[in-house]
Amino acid sequence: xxxxxxxxxxxxxxxxxxxxxxxxxxxxxxxxxxxxxxxxxxxxxxxxxxxxxxxxxxxxxxxxxxxxxxxxxxxxxxxxxxxxxxxxxxxxxxxxxxxxxxxxxx
Amino acid sequence: xxxxxxxxxxxxxxxxxxxxxxxxxxxxxxxxxxxxxxxxxxxxxxxxxxxxxxxxxxxxxxxxxxxxxxxxxxxxxxxxxxxxxxxxxxxxxxxxxxxxxxxxxxxxxxxxxxxxxxxxxxxxxxxxxxxxxxxxxxxxxxxxxxxxxxxxxxxxxxxxxxxxxxxxxxxxxxxxxxxxxxxxxxxxxxxxxxxxxxx
Numbered sequence: 001x002x003x004x005x006x007x008x009x010x011x012x013x014x015x016x017x018x019x020x021x022x023x024x025x026x027x028x029x030x031x032x033x034x035x036x037x038x039x040x041x042x043x044x045x046x047x048x049x050x051x052x053x054x055x056x057x058x059x060x061x062x063x064x065x066x067x068x069x070x071x072x073x074x075x076x077x078x079x080x081x082x083x084x085x086x087x088x089x090x091x092x093x094x095x096x097x098x099x100x101x102x103x104x105x106x
Numbered sequence: 107x108x109x110x111x112x113x114x115x116x117x118x119x120x121x122x123x124x125x126x127x128x129x130x131x132x133x134x135x136x137x138x139x140x141x142x143x144x145x146x147x148x149x150x151x152x153x154x155x156x157x158x159x160x161x162x163x164x165x166x167x168x169x170x171x172x173x174x175x176x177x178x179x180x181x182x183x184x185x186x187x188x189x190x191x192x193x194x195x196x197x198x199x200x201x202x203x204x205x206x207x208x209x210x211x212x213x214x215x216x217x218x219x220x221x222x223x224x225x226x227x228x229x230x231x232x233x234x235x236x237x238x239x240x241x242x243x244x245x246x247x248x249x250x251x252x253x254x255x256x257x258x259x260x261x262x263x264x265x266x267x268x269x270x271x272x273x274x275x276x277x278x279x280x281x282x283x284x285x286x287x288x289x290x291x292x293x294x295x296x297x298x299x300x301x302x303x304x305x
Contacts, residue, residue: 017110018110019110019111019114019118022110022114022115022118023114023117023118023121026118026119026121026122026125027121027122027125027188029122030121030122030123030125030126030188030191031125031126031128031188031189031190031191032188032189032190032191032192033188033189034125034186034187034188034189035186035187035188036186037185037186037187038125038185038186038187038188039186040186041184041185041186041302041303042121042125042302044303095115099112099115102112
């Protein structure tokens, strides 16, 4: 018997497949890099939570984070690694397929 | 599993579309273009000195660019910034510069110089298609552009029902476009905020 769309969802990449991390990765997939402020806005997370998600994604090899100072003002920028970009693109293809299946299943 | 839903997926899809076209979704950046078009509508129709007309248009354009840069800085402070993927929209740029813009200006020239050549106001249709393509190529959403495009296409039919010529309709179109565009960019800003802030 075919899997239901819900069973398919349970089998996807768990590091990517979390609402806030999916929003972070979706934003990063659409650009070369984004700054911390932008990711804060699109996720609606607190600074601490965003840092925590970025650390997990960095540890998982999906995201590269760069920090520095412009004068006395600190900046943080994030971008997808080559492996991360490939995994997120694959994940999006899976999501689009699952969503299509969910529509047919309804 | 952290309870991801189809809504989360759709929101992430919108975030992706807005991020990919972030520059174009910062509506207020382009707000000065509306008044520039309105000024253009009046000066092209008024009987004033040609040098004064050009001067007014150049001054309005320079002012629009200054306003755009200042508003861009405010957007950066509020929303942060993204660096686009180099060459990601090369095809869009080629189509825009080689096909859409030349067609828009050619139609405007045809309607202005040869108003009797066609039974319709060609610019109305061509500029409507330009708006639809703009919306489609910069992340969809923003249905107000379809409304504005429908208004322009409606202008295209005016010569069929009235004695108004294409030449006269050029300034009407610039006026409609200026007012409509001003409203549209404010709505762009609203829609971008709704996507960015998860509404």
